[in-house]
Amino acid sequence: MDFLTLSPVAFPEPLVELRHQVRAFLRDEITEGRITPHCDQWLAGWDPGFSRRLAERGWLGMAFPTEYGGSAAGALARFVVTEELLAAGAPVAAHWIADRQSGQALMKFGTEEQRKAFLPRIARGECFFAIGMSEPDTGSDLASVRTRGTRVDGGWVLNGTKLWTSGAHHAHAMIALIRTEELGESRHAGLTQVIVELPDPAVEVRPIRLLTGEHHFNEVVFQDTFVPDSRVLGKPGAGWKQVTSELALERSGPERILSTFPLLVVALRTIAEDGVDVDRARLGELVARLWALRRMSIAVAGRLEQGEDPATAAAIVKDLGTQFEGGLIDVVRMMVGIEPDLGSLYRLPRMLAEAVLHSPGFTLRGGTNEILRGIVAKAVGAS
Amino acid sequence: MSDITEALTQAVADACGRHPSSAGASGTVEWNVPLWSALDQIGITLLSVPEDRGGSDGDLVTAAAVLEILGEHSATVPFAETAMLAGWLLAECSAPIPAGPMTAAVAGPDVTLVEDAGGWVLNGELARVPWGRHADHLVLLVGRHVVTVHRDEVDLRPGANLAGEPRDDVALHRLAVPADRVHPLPADSAVDARLFAARGVVGRLAMMAGAARRSLEMSLAYASERHQFGRPIGGFQSVQQQVAAMAAEVLLCKVAAQSAAQALDSGADWELAVAAAKVSAGSAAGTVARIAHQVHGAIGFTDEHDLRRSTTRIWSWRDEFGSVGEWARELGTLAAAAGADGLWPLLTEGGARAVAG
Ligand SMILES: Cc1cc2nc3c(=O)[nH]c(=O)nc-3n(C[C@H](O)[C@H](O)[C@H](O)COP(=O)(O)OP(=O)(O)OC[C@H]3O[C@@H](n4cnc5c(N)ncnc54)[C@H](O)[C@@H]3O)c2cc1C
Numbered sequence: 001m002d003f004l005t006l007s008p009v010a011f012p013e014p015l016v017e018l019r020h021q022v023r024a025f026l027r028d029e030i031t032e033g034r035i036t037p038h039c040d041q042w043l044a045g046w047d048p049g050f051s052r053r054l055a056e057r058g059w060l061g062m063a064f065p066t067e068y069g070g071s072a073a074g075a076l077a078r079f080v081v082t083e084e085l086l087a088a089g090a091p092v093a094a095h096w097i098a099d100r101q102s103g104q105a106l107m108k109f110g111t112e113e114q115r116k117a118f119l120p121r122i123a124r125g126e127c128f129f130a131i132g133m134s135e136p137d138t139g140s141d142l143a144s145v146r147t148r149g150t151r152v153d154g155g156w157v158l159n160g161t162k163l164w165t166s167g168a169h170h171a172h173a174m175i176a177l178i179r180t181e182e183l184g185e186s187r188h189a190g191l192t193q194v195i196v197e198l199p200d201p202a203v204e205v206r207p208i209r210l211l212t213g214e215h216h217f218n219e220v221v222f223q224d225t226f227v228p229d230s231r232v233l234g235k236p237g238a239g240w241k242q243v244t245s246e247l248a249l250e251r252s253g254p255e256r257i258l259s260t261f262p263l264l265v266v267a268l269r270t271i272a273e274d275g276v277d278v279d280r281a282r283l284g285e286l287v288a289r290l291w292a293l294r295r296m297s298i299a300v301a302g303r304l305e306q307g308e309d310p311a312t313a314a315a316i317v318k319d320l321g322t323q324f325e326g327g328l329i330d331v332v333r334m335m336v337g338i339e340p341d342l343g344s345l346y347r348l349p350r351m352l353a354e355a356v357l358h359s360p361g362f363t364l365r366g367g368t369n370e371i372l373r374g375i376v377a378k379a380v381g382a383s
Numbered sequence: 384m385s386d387i388t389e390a391l392t393q394a395v396a397d398a399c400g401r402h403p404s405s406a407g408a409s410g411t412v413e414w415n416v417p418l419w420s421a422l423d424q425i426g427i428t429l430l431s432v433p434e435d436r437g438g439s440d441g442d443l444v445t446a447a448a449v450l451e452i453l454g455e456h457s458a459t460v461p462f463a464e465t466a467m468l469a470g471w472l473l474a475e476c477s478a479p480i481p482a483g484p485m486t487a488a489v490a491g492p493d494v495t496l497v498e499d500a501g502g503w504v505l506n507g508e509l510a511r512v513p514w515g516r517h518a519d520h521l522v523l524l525v526g527r528h529v530v531t532v533h534r535d536e537v538d539l540r541p542g543a544n545l546a547g548e549p550r551d552d553v554a555l556h557r558l559a560v561p562a563d564r565v566h567p568l569p570a571d572s573a574v575d576a577r578l579f580a581a582r583g584v585v586g587r588l589a590m591m592a593g594a595a596r597r598s599l600e601m602s603l604a605y606a607s608e609r610h611q612f613g614r615p616i617g618g619f620q621s622v623q624q625q626v627a628a629m630a631a632e633v634l635l636c637k638v639a640a641q642s643a644a645q646a647l648d649s650g651a652d653w654e655l656a657v658a659a660a661k662v663s664a665g666s667a668a669g670t671v672a673r674i675a676h677q678v679h680g681a682i683g684f685t686d687e688h689d690l691r692r693s694t695t696r697i698w699s700w701r702d703e704f705g706s707v708g709e710w711a712r713e714l715g716t717l718a719a720a721a722g723a724d725g726l727w728p729l730l731t732e733g734g735a736r737a738v739a740g
Binding site for chain 1: 384606607617622630632642660664666708710726728730
């Protein structure tokens with residue numbers, strides 16, 4: 001029952017201060033019309049200008065050491081900033097993956113040259129990353145990737161296809177998981193992470209449209225794409241270990257709880273304007289669950305800050321949090337009784353439509369909830 | 384958890400192991416005198432009472448950690464009532480704190496306390512007082528007064544919750560109470576019915592987190608023992624998924640209880656935390672109980688099986704000190720009042736600063 005050893009975390013005063021700074025900044029951004037709140041903006045809100053404005057304030061690369069252009073403010077400070085951004089529905093997609101995940105992977109496994117080449121640019125909001133894990137025949141079973149890296153003089157030549165690659169059409173680099181050795185006895189051996197800089201004439205990026213028609217993710221085809229040795233991340237063959245440690249980082253953050261929160265805010269505004277009576281018990285139940293999930297997410301962040309790896313608790317937060325993101329939509333539907341409409345002139349029907357159409361992705365991306373529950377079941381000894 | 388809390392919870396777990404609370408036939412429980420003495424010896428029956436008032440000065444986070452253990456063991460002792468409620472009320476008035484188990488209640492509007500010939504007269508009825516028949520003293524919050532009453536001064540009508548824990552109706556028939564047992568609250572005291580309920584809620588949530596954890600442990604054990612189709616039922620993926628869903632809600636119960644205790648300890652902005660913890664953990668624990676029974680099949684549905692000790696407690700505790708429904712409506716009202724611009728500040732700062740945010 002190790003996963004139960006989570007302690008509640010109280011944010012120290014400087015972080016309360018930081019929260020208010022971020023909030024004031026966001027209020028200006030919104031009232032001055034530079035950004036417009038939407039749901040699921042860490043997938044869909046690509047706005048490099050906004051990312052750079054965050055960077056100017058030191059709110060990117062908060063987890064990186066100062067020598068690499070970061071602010072070394074720590075996991076909790078980063079938590080505060082990101083949850084404010086998500087709750088406000090701000091467009092954070094451009095820097096999201098680089099700031100949350102790729103940068104950390106570079107810190108952990110990258111060479112000094114790689115860190116110097118990428119981290120300061122990430123922290124300045126000038127370098128965005130994509131994740132190249134999934135493939136046409138590789139989803140939950142990540143170890144089955146087929147993209148091949150063939151050894152050549154000075155590097156590797158890649159052939160294969162990555163799928164669902166969010167932001168690959170804008171990104172400056174992608175960390176891809178590829179097979180560099182024949183499949184042997186252990187499926188987890190012989191996998192390697194490489195940094196593919198983009199755009200590259202030998203990399204074709206084809207759009208795939210979401211249910212809303214938006215273009216956010218892609219099919220990425222490598223055709224004899226050359227990757228120099230200097231762009232291998234970590235040790236060749238150690239890709240599996242690296243990739244799983246990366247996945248653990250992305251499981252329990254506020255983005256697994258707040259993707260639809262902006263819809264609730266707009267719904268409450270409409271309800272107040274129209275003087276509609278709401279089901280208080282239902283609203284209370286929703287807010288209670290959100291409060292509890294947020295406390296869990298913070299408690300996990302607290303342990304991450306101490307350098308621990310609360311993997312089971314993180315999987316739990318993601319399982320419950322992403323279910324909540326969908327459940328919120330249903331409560332709003334009950335409260336407002338309107339039809340979702342992407343083309344509406346009004347904000348609420350439009351946001352409702354965005355939320356409904358984005359909702360299937362919540363419980364799929366970054367490892368499906370079934371897979372997460374498998375991890376939890378195993379950890380508690382149910383199998 | 385601090386080292387001290389860890390040592391403390393270990394000592395409590397040991398005591399619960401040495402003095403197991405009997406299951407009793409359904410509808411009744413025996414009050415566990417040896418366990419109470421053991422807790423008294425550890426020195427924690429007045430855990431959240433300041434040291435200068437004879438207590439051990441623990442905060443509510445510590446009390447919650449202890450209560451989680453007691454809840455896990457379905458311990459039949461009025462610990463929350465004595466340590467978190469009765470002792471606290473008396474300490475707030477700097478009144479003497481009697482030894483032995485106590486219980487506490489807030490007098491409703493139909494209870495009267497009037498001064499009479501140098502003493503006081505207490506009249507009215509109290510519904511479902513926890514452990515009423517076993518508590519040596521009943522400590523009442525009547526308006527701005529705290530009153531200590533002996534058990535043999537009142538009429539008790541025994542009642543019980545779903546787990547058989549005593550929830551007794553208490554009748555006070557024009558009871559004369561000497562002045563030295565009626566204590567005015569200091570003018571600046573934060574004590575009121577609301578804070579009393581909040582502390583009661585946190586106590587029950589902590590116990591519920593323990594009961595939820597025990598339900599999970601029992602389900603895991605059963606899933607590996609029980610064979611069907613030639614293998615343990617825990618080998619089936621759909622059972623594993625159920626158990627994982629359960630583990631998730633157990634973690635939620637625990638974090639909610641601890642976070643609410645922490646909010647009360649901080650003394651400010653606890654309204655949201657307590658209400659949200661109550662409502663979220665109340666329904667999370669319900670899910671835990673439901674899945675635990677599903678995994679156990681018919682055997683768990685019987686009077687003889689120990690699973691009921693945890694699940695009937697969950698079903699009772701979640702609605703004590705105000706039903707989940709009442710608290711949810713209040714929270715919904717708070718959220719609706721905060722509105723579009725205030726909801727997020729309410730969630731992150733808990734109330735006071737919400738409007739300014
Ligand atoms: C919005 C979005 C953005 C994404 N962005 C990226 C990205 O940038 N880069 C990237 O690499 N990938 C990305 N993905 C892909 C994502 O990681 C995969 O969708 C995910 O890993 C699941 O794979 P799959 O879709 O192939 O489903 P499958 O693995 O084929 O699963 C289909 C169904 O079977 C279930 N299932 C599979 N195996 C098991 C099992 N062992 N036990 C029980 N149930 C099982 C699954 O839970 C699911 O319900 C993105 C996905 C989405 C939705």
